[in-house]
Amino acid sequence: xxxxxxxxxxxxxxxxxxxxxxxxxxxxxxxxxxxxxxxxxxxxxxxxxxxxxxxxxxxxxxxxxxxxxxxxxxxxxxxxxxxxxxxxxxxxxxxxxxxxxxxxxxxxxxxxxxxxxxxxxxxxxxxxxxxxxxxxxxxxxxxxxxxxxxxxxxxxxxxxxxxxxxxxxxxxxxxxxxxxxxxxxxxxxxxxxxxxx
Amino acid sequence: xxxxxxxxxxxxxxxxxxxxxxxxxxxxxxxxxxxxxxxxxxxxxxxxxxxxxxxxxxxxxxxxxxxxxxxxxxxxxxxxxxxxxxxxxxxxxxxxxxxxxxxxxxxxxxxxxxxxxxxxxxxxxxxxxxxxxxxxxxxxxxxxxxxxxxxxxxxxxxxxxxxxxxxxxxxxxxxxxxxxxxxxxxxxxxxxxxxxxxxxxxxxxxxxxxxxxxxxxxxxxxxxxxxxxxxxxxxxxxxxxxxxxxxxxxxxxxxxxxxxxxxxxxxxxxxxxxxxxxxxxxxxxxxxxxxxxxxxxxxxxxxxxxxxxxxxxxxxxxxxxxxxxxxxxxxxxxxxxxxxxxxxxxxxxxxxxxxxxxxxxxxxxxxxxxxxxxxxxxxxxxxxxxxxxxxxxxxxxxxxxxxxxxxxxxxxxxxxxxx
Numbered sequence: 001x002x003x004x005x006x007x008x009x010x011x012x013x014x015x016x017x018x019x020x021x022x023x024x025x026x027x028x029x030x031x032x033x034x035x036x037x038x039x040x041x042x043x044x045x046x047x048x049x050x051x052x053x054x055x056x057x058x059x060x061x062x063x064x065x066x067x068x069x070x071x072x073x074x075x076x077x078x079x080x081x082x083x084x085x086x087x088x089x090x091x092x093x094x095x096x097x098x099x100x101x102x103x104x105x106x107x108x109x110x111x112x113x114x115x116x117x118x119x120x121x122x123x124x125x126x127x128x129x130x131x132x133x134x135x136x137x138x139x140x141x142x143x144x145x146x147x148x149x150x151x152x153x154x155x156x157x158x159x160x161x162x163x164x165x166x167x168x169x170x171x172x173x174x175x176x177x178x179x180x181x182x183x184x185x186x187x188x189x190x191x192x193x194x195x196x197x
Numbered sequence: 198x199x200x201x202x203x204x205x206x207x208x209x210x211x212x213x214x215x216x217x218x219x220x221x222x223x224x225x226x227x228x229x230x231x232x233x234x235x236x237x238x239x240x241x242x243x244x245x246x247x248x249x250x251x252x253x254x255x256x257x258x259x260x261x262x263x264x265x266x267x268x269x270x271x272x273x274x275x276x277x278x279x280x281x282x283x284x285x286x287x288x289x290x291x292x293x294x295x296x297x298x299x300x301x302x303x304x305x306x307x308x309x310x311x312x313x314x315x316x317x318x319x320x321x322x323x324x325x326x327x328x329x330x331x332x333x334x335x336x337x338x339x340x341x342x343x344x345x346x347x348x349x350x351x352x353x354x355x356x357x358x359x360x361x362x363x364x365x366x367x368x369x370x371x372x373x374x375x376x377x378x379x380x381x382x383x384x385x386x387x388x389x390x391x392x393x394x395x396x397x398x399x400x401x402x403x404x405x406x407x408x409x410x411x412x413x414x415x416x417x418x419x420x421x422x423x424x425x426x427x428x429x430x431x432x433x434x435x436x437x438x439x440x441x442x443x444x445x446x447x448x449x450x451x452x453x454x455x456x457x458x459x460x461x462x463x464x465x466x467x468x469x470x471x472x473x474x475x476x477x478x479x480x481x482x483x484x485x486x487x488x489x490x491x492x493x494x495x496x497x498x499x500x501x502x503x504x505x506x507x508x509x510x511x512x513x514x515x516x517x518x519x520x521x522x523x524x525x526x527x528x529x530x531x532x533x534x535x536x537x538x539x540x541x542x543x544x545x546x547x548x549x550x551x552x553x554x555x556x557x558x559x560x561x562x563x564x565x566x567x568x569x570x571x572x573x574x575x576x577x578x579x580x581x582x583x584x585x586x587x588x589x590x591x592x593x594x595x596x597x598x599x600x601x602x603x604x605x606x607x608x609x610x611x612x613x614x615x616x
Contacts, residue, residue, distance in 0.1 A: 115272050118280055130283065131319075137273075138287035146298050153281075154274030155300045167298045173352040174294035 032059065033067035034082075040075040041067050044082055051085035053125035072123045077116040080105075084129050106136040279311055286315035289322050290389055290609040291342060291349045307390070307611055317413075317612040324568055326579065326592070327351075327371060327388075327607035329363040336360075338388070340607060343581075346593055351388045357395075360384055363603035368411025369610025370418060376404070383407065383420060383437075385615050388607075394615045396420065399435050399444050403427075406469075408462045411613060415440070418613075421467050423480065424456040434480060434487070439616065447485035450478060461512075463505035470503055477531075492536045495529065504564035506530075506584060513538055514562045514569060525549065528569065528582065542582065544571075548589055552580055565606035572604050 030046040032055070049068075050056040058068055070078065087101040109117065114133055121130035141149055150157060159167065276284075285293065285306055297304045306312050323344035330337045338353040359382065361375035373384045381404050386393035399405070405422035412418065420437040422444075434447040450456075450469075459470040467480040468490075475498065477490040494501070500515040511531040518524040526544035531537075544552075552573050553560060561572045567584040570592070579592035 112272055115276070118276070122280055131287075134280070134283045135287045137284045141284070141296070142288045142292045146295065149296060149299050152271060152273055153276070153299075154271035155303075157299075158301050159298070159304075163301075164298060167304060171294055171298055173350065174291070 034078065035067040035069045036073055036075040036078045037071050038075050040078075042075075042078055042082060044085070048082065048085035048089050051089045051126055051129075052081075053127075055124065070124070073120045074116065077113065077120050080109075080113065080117060081120055081124065081126070081129065084126075084132075088128060102132055106132065109133075109136070282306070282309065282312040283315050285312055286319050289342070289345060290611065291340070291345070291347075313612045316610075322609050324565060325607045325609060326570065326604055327363075327366055328602040328604045329373075330602040331361060340388070340609070341592070342609075343592065352391070353388070355386070355391060355393050357384070363605060364407045364420075365409055365605050366607040367409050367418070368413050369608055369613035370409065370411055370615065371605075371607065372407065372409035372420065374404075374407055381405070385409065385418065385420075387610070387613055387615055389609055389611050392615045396437055397443060399437075400446055401432055401435070403429065403432065405432070405435070406456070406458055406460060408460055408467060410462050413613070416614065419482065421462070421480070421482070423460065423467060423469055424450060428455060434485070436482065436485070448487055450480070450487050451489065457501070459501055459503045461503035461505040463511050464509040468503050468505075468511060470501055475501065490531075490536060492531060492538055495527070495538060495540075499524075500560075500562070502562035504562065504569055506564065506567045509533070510567065510584075512541075512564065512569065512584070526552075526571075528584075541584070542587065544580075544582075545589060548580055548591075552576075552578060561604060563605055565608075568606070570604075570606065 031043050032046050032049040034042045034044055034049065034055070036042070046059065050059065055068060073081070084101075084105065087098050088095075091098050106114075114136060118130065118133045118137070121127075121133060141152065144152065149155070157164070285296070285303075288296070293307065297307070323342065325343060326341040328339050328341070336353065336356060338351045338356075340349045340351055341347070342349065356373065357375075357377070359375040359377040360373035362373065364372035364374050364383070366372070369387055369389070371386055371388055373386070375382060375384075379402070380398060381402055382398065383396045384393060385396060399422055404426045406424045406426065407420055407422055409418060409420045417439045419439070422435040422437075425432045431449065433449045435444045436447060437444045455472040457470045457472050461468045465482045467482070469478045469480070470476070471478055475494040477492055477494075479488045479490050480486070481488065494513070495515075495517060497517060497519060498513075498515045499517070499519075502514040504512040504514055506512055511533075513529040513531070514526070516524050516526050525546070526549050527540055528542040528544075529538040530541045532539050552571055554576070558573065563570055569582040569584065571580040571582075572578065573580075581590050581592050582588070583590075
């Protein structure tokens, strides 16, 4: 097994030999091999890999031979997840570097990557990453008007005009936010920004 | 691979004015496995044809989209329902109402048990102030969200006319009291779900100082009726338990000369301030017994508000000094072990002067989670002291609504039931 040519993705800063045992039992810092859907392999510190509850359970259940296959995660996404673990696992919740990383992580993520991260974090059972990614989407949609939200999620408006009018009327009471501008003038931000015919 | 580099561009213009052409141009979506569909002749129907848009506008959409890229179904449409609920649970509660008009399924999301489960697990929205204003003809309830710096008017049409006093709020529920004819009644409601219920009458029909407390772990709430408004010293303490849906009688508060209206509930104990002499009484809910706490109050203390903080902390807020030029507003914390009030902060003079233009000006003081709020009765100003960060700040955007209103902290929650 050890002599097979294995396509190994070397993580930065981790010094490994060209041919590496799958999970080193003897070394002080055990490493776990994770395999993405394309077959690309990632060698990750066990500490970080346990950032995923699913992987953690597999390790505890004795899965030590070979690579852990992750058929639901692509290599680019797995790479980002590993990055996340490296910045968060073992750190305190208020760690400044971790917060900075999160900010950049979300800001630079393209829409499809963010989607994939949510799916991956859910599959891998990594709650903090799921929190981060879902919050990013929540922050995006809260600023959208109803039409934009429909477009974003690919939702068809299935209300009849009467039903829609009734819901809008209800919303009007809730959406009647009064904001106070700098000079103390009150302005009414009425309605749900619906594009009406 | 074509992708969206800047997620923010999905939003289009920030001011929310619908500029759908811009928006759709930027929404270049890909199939799930990241492979572009490059078949040129396929003109995919845009699933989200906006209602009311005429054919000409729809045709314009197709022209704007880059010829190489086809409009695929939005990947976000493939998000499983439970993950969509995770996302929606993280949208601020007041903004969720707007999204109910997206489609029928989203209209009922606020009642969806999966959404409510996630909603109960995410961190709280943040501190909000609820104001209640009432005159003989009408009443008005508004909520100011500190995180969003915005006021929201909450429809409170269900509130009966007799509801006159805002008792307080806890865990998303709000409690009112008042006289319905000759009966002193209490009402509990969840403003976000509009659910409400009048509680059964107390054993003794008299106006009492009340406090409501929600226990989110066992999904119940209690209302404690301590002292009688008029100083009737023979009344037993009554406690309403939502699990039993009835009031139970407990120990009569030991004879004190006079009770103030200052109370705070903290760590399953009700603290009540007594006047003449100034002192502290404590009621333990588990045992139903009163106890005198022999903590000496600061000399020449005026006002003396009791405020409950987080993690069993109890604060005392008041003015020291009889003369206006020498007055200062101070905050003490009870050292439970040593039974002594320890001064932890003083309001900087500039805030004090701005809050109370005249030394006798009325103000209210209340708190939640180590935030202490001061509202000036006449000026409609709100001042906040963050005990943990030791920071004083004006509450921006808060003016006017506070005048002549009863105010309390409020935590918007969909998942707290009135039953």
